[in-house]
Amino acid sequence: MKQFLIPLFILYFASSNARAEQNYSGNSVLDCTINDQNGPSSAFLYTCNGLGKSCSTFLIFQSQPPYNTITSISNLTSSDPEKLATVNNVSMFTVFPTGKEVIVPVNCYCKTKDYYQADTNYTLPTIQTYFTIANNTFEGLSTCNSLLRFNPYGALDLLVGMQLHVPLRCACPTQSQIESGTKYLLTYPVDWGDSVSSLAARFKVSSSSVLEANVITTPALYPFTTLLIPLPGEPDSSTTIVHSGQPPTFSPPVPPTKKSKKAKTKLSVAVGTTGGFLLVVCVILFSVFLMRKRSAATFVEACKVRKTKSSEDIRDEIAGIEHFSKEYRFEEIKEATENFSSKNRIGGSVYKGLFGKDILAVKKMSSDASKEVNMLKKINHFNVIKLQGYCKNDEGFFYLVFEYMENGSLREWLEKNIPMEHESWDKRIQIALDIANGLQYLHNFTEPCYVHKDINTSNILLNEDARAKIANFRLAEESEGDNITCTSQVVGTRGYMAPEYLEAGLVSPKMDVYAFGVVLLELITGKVSIIVQAGTEVMLSAVIGSVMAKDDAEANLSSFIDPSLVGSSGEACAFELAKISVACLIREPARRPSMADIVSSLLRIQRNVPPRISPTMNSNSQRMGR
Numbered sequence: 001m002k003q004f005l006i007p008l009f010i011l012y013f014a015s016s017n018a019r020a021e022q023n024y025s026g027n028s029v030l031d032c033t034i035n036d037q038n039g040p041s042s043a044f045l046y047t048c049n050g051l052g053k054s055c056s057t058f059l060i061f062q063s064q065p066p067y068n069t070i071t072s073i074s075n076l077t078s079s080d081p082e083k084l085a086t087v088n089n090v091s092m093f094t095v096f097p098t099g100k101e102v103i104v105p106v107n108c109y110c111k112t113k114d115y116y117q118a119d120t121n122y123t124l125p126t127i128q129t130y131f132t133i134a135n136n137t138f139e140g141l142s143t144c145n146s147l148l149r150f151n152p153y154g155a156l157d158l159l160v161g162m163q164l165h166v167p168l169r170c171a172c173p174t175q176s177q178i179e180s181g182t183k184y185l186l187t188y189p190v191d192w193g194d195s196v197s198s199l200a201a202r203f204k205v206s207s208s209s210v211l212e213a214n215v216i217t218t219p220a221l222y223p224f225t226t227l228l229i230p231l232p233g234e235p236d237s238s239t240t241i242v243h244s245g246q247p248p249t250f251s252p253p254v255p256p257t258k259k260s261k262k263a264k265t266k267l268s269v270a271v272g273t274t275g276g277f278l279l280v281v282c283v284i285l286f287s288v289f290l291m292r293k294r295s296a297a298t299f300v301e302a303c304k305v306r307k308t309k310s311s312e313d314i315r316d317e318i319a320g321i322e323h324f325s326k327e328y329r330f331e332e333i334k335e336a337t338e339n340f341s342s343k344n345r346i347g348g349s350v351y352k353g354l355f356g357k358d359i360l361a362v363k364k365m366s367s368d369a370s371k372e373v374n375m376l377k378k379i380n381h382f383n384v385i386k387l388q389g390y391c392k393n394d395e396g397f398f399y400l401v402f403e404y405m406e407n408g409s410l411r412e413w414l415e416k417n418i419p420m421e422h423e424s425w426d427k428r429i430q431i432a433l434d435i436a437n438g439l440q441y442l443h444n445f446t447e448p449c450y451v452h453k454d455i456n457t458s459n460i461l462l463n464e465d466a467r468a469k470i471a472n473f474r475l476a477e478e479s480e481g482d483n484i485t486c487t488s489q490v491v492g493t494r495g496y497m498a499p500e501y502l503e504a505g506l507v508s509p510k511m512d513v514y515a516f517g518v519v520l521l522e523l524i525t526g527k528v529s530i531i532v533q534a535g536t537e538v539m540l541s542a543v544i545g546s547v548m549a550k551d552d553a554e555a556n557l558s559s560f561i562d563p564s565l566v567g568s569s570g571e572a573c574a575f576e577l578a579k580i581s582v583a584c585l586i587r588e589p590a591r592r593p594s595m596a597d598i599v600s601s602l603l604r605i606q607r608n609v610p611p612r613i614s615p616t617m618n619s620n621s622q623r624m625g626r
């Protein structure tokens with residue numbers, strides 16, 4: 001995978017902090033949940049530390065249809081079209097080839113005390129997320145964190161036609177830069193194959209001045225992040241080039257090859273076991289996949305590198321790559337569970353066991369669980385059930401030993417109906433956040449990344465404080481970012497399976513997003529995923545979906561709210577959660593939000609719900625407030 005990272009050989013010599021002016025963001029811009037409460041963060045914009053509080057400056061934007069003419073680019077960036085044409089030495093009617101670097105003159109200023117920005121407005125032509133606006137449309141010239149900050153809409157409330165305020169990354173030179181002859185700091189979005197030395201050579205400046213302008217602490221430059229190039233005068237149109245948009249090809253493209261082999265294997269499995277429709281769909285998708293190989297590689301990389309730069313919360317959780325899991329002797333398991341005595345049975349083939357002083361849960365499995373064991377050993381997150389150990393006995397049974405979850409499954413908890421427990425909305429929001437955080441971790445921060453494939457309220461377990469953890473990884477599958485793979489065996493839980501999976505066996509992280517949408521509805525309504533209405537079975541998601549599609553949805557939704565929640569003034573909260581759920585349940589997987597989008601929306605909702613004062617809540621918020 002190294003070939004996708006752009007080497008930066010002279011990096012570590014020259015990052016002299018004394019003169020370093022702006023921090024390079026690295027891949028922190030991929031994480032849309034970063035906060036900057038303890039000072040400016042490069043995951044937002046450049047810090048307002050120049051001599052001037054405003055300046056005129058320049059950005060580089062790569063022409064990409066529909067933004068490939070003077071008018072469309074000036075419209076997108078709110079740049080003066082005449083100046084734009086002049087500085088690029090072209091006429092007003094030029095159509096730029098795709099990938100051509102276009103110099104964009106903008107006004108940069110400190111709007112808040114923390115950050116520089118160049119303002120523009122963007123009207124949403126299609127449904128997008130803040131991340132795709134920042135990364136795909138603006139090519140990294142803006143960031144999802146700053147978009148979230150400057151717009152009143154939640155991450156999931158974006159609709160076609162909405163006008164968004166887009167702050168573009170820019171900066172004005174500092175005193176010392178001006179003294180050493182710098183007039184402008186050009187904002188340059190890094191592309192495949194760029195290195196500090198190649199950029200310095202192209203823009204005719206020294207590598208050391210580039211390194212001084214950007215504190216680079218990552219071992220590589222990442223595409224769709226920005227660097228500042230200090231220039232002694234206006235940028236020269238003769239230095240701009242046309243990019244091929246391809247990752248460098250000087251070393252063998254290992255991840256795509258591996259991936260296509262895997263896809264081929266899967267394909268042949270599909271050929272062997274099913275015919276007709278499924279095969280056709282898979283073949284079509286497979287060809288689409290081949291055409292999109294390049295972006296596949298991007299995603300693989302994104303998945304991998306995101307792990308190194310993540311929000312603090314998650315960074316805290318990633319303790320070790322492979323945590324310790326004990327291999328138990330069968331005698332120990334038998335003793336702990338009192339020979340699987342029925343009084344220790346928790347449910348199904350799960351038993352409570354006393355191991356020394358610790359109560360743990362033992363799950364007996366008749367199938368080969370080595371895949372699950374190997375996977376769980378590598379996973380270490382507060383919101384994913386922890387495998388403490390395992391055992392394989394002579395008869396070929398596997399016994400997995402997990403942390404014990406006092407409150408059982410979320411399904412049981414919702415049915416228990418203990419008023420005190422159920423009263424508070426923030427407990428439910430916390431559970432939703434716990435699940436979302438666990439899924440976000442599985443989708444983005446593990447190596448390899450995983451799709452759980454069987455998210456439902458029985459596979460979410462609650463500990464004594466009702467904090468949720470994801471369990472049962474029997475069906476989990478490796479995933480490579482948002483790529484779709486095909487499977488011929490459609491297995492899962494009724495009521496939770498995404499349409500593309502049910503109908504065509506397509507597997508991607510978005511199927512977990514769909515199932516999460518159903519779990520959210522259960523949290524709001526207390527009902528199960530398939531309910532009986534007028535003698536027929538209907539999907540809870542269909543019922544709430546039609547409620548939400550009507551005018552007056554908020555009022556109508558109130559009759560579906562879990563009765564044990566009514567009275568705690570949670571109608572607005574239920575409505576906000578239901579909106580997230582509706583977005584998760586969108587039919588087309590690509591239009592569903594990512595778990596990161598969902599986490600940021602839930603955090604927003606959580607902030608607006610004042611915690612109820614009850615003894616259990618108090619202890620909970622103390623534990624969480626670190």
Ligand SMILES: *[C@@H]1O[C@H](CO)[C@@H](O)[C@H](O)[C@H]1NC(C)=O
Pocket residue numbers: 021022023039040047049215
């Ligand atoms: C760069 O990052 C460091 C460490 O996070 C921080 O102390 C410093 O203020 C940042 N500098 C700028 C210009 O943002």
Ligand SMILES: *[C@@H]1O[C@H](CO)[C@@H](O)[C@H](O)[C@H]1NC(C)=O
Pocket residue numbers: 075076078123
């Ligand atoms: C950009 O184009 C859109 C749609 O064509 C238009 O509504 C908007 O006013 C234009 N913005 C500017 C700044 O010209």
Ligand SMILES: *[C@@H]1O[C@H](CO)[C@@H](O)[C@H](O)[C@H]1NC(C)=O
Pocket residue numbers: 089237238
């Ligand atoms: C602008 O382009 C013309 C031809 O297209 C060329 O002759 C001229 O030298 C260019 N000027 C600059 C400043 O690059």
Ligand SMILES: *[C@@H]1O[C@H](CO)[C@@H](O)[C@H](O)[C@H]1NC(C)=O
Pocket residue numbers: 078119120121
């Ligand atoms: C963006 O829109 C707002 C409100 O419609 C307007 O006040 C502002 O001038 C616009 N900004 C730019 C750069 O066009």
Ligand SMILES: *[C@@H]1O[C@H](CO)[C@@H](O)[C@H](O)[C@H]1NC(C)=O
Pocket residue numbers: 030135136224295298299302
């Ligand atoms: C960012 O945008 C580029 C260009 O559209 C795309 O190729 C890339 O996959 C995007 N990155 C992520 C992480 O989605």
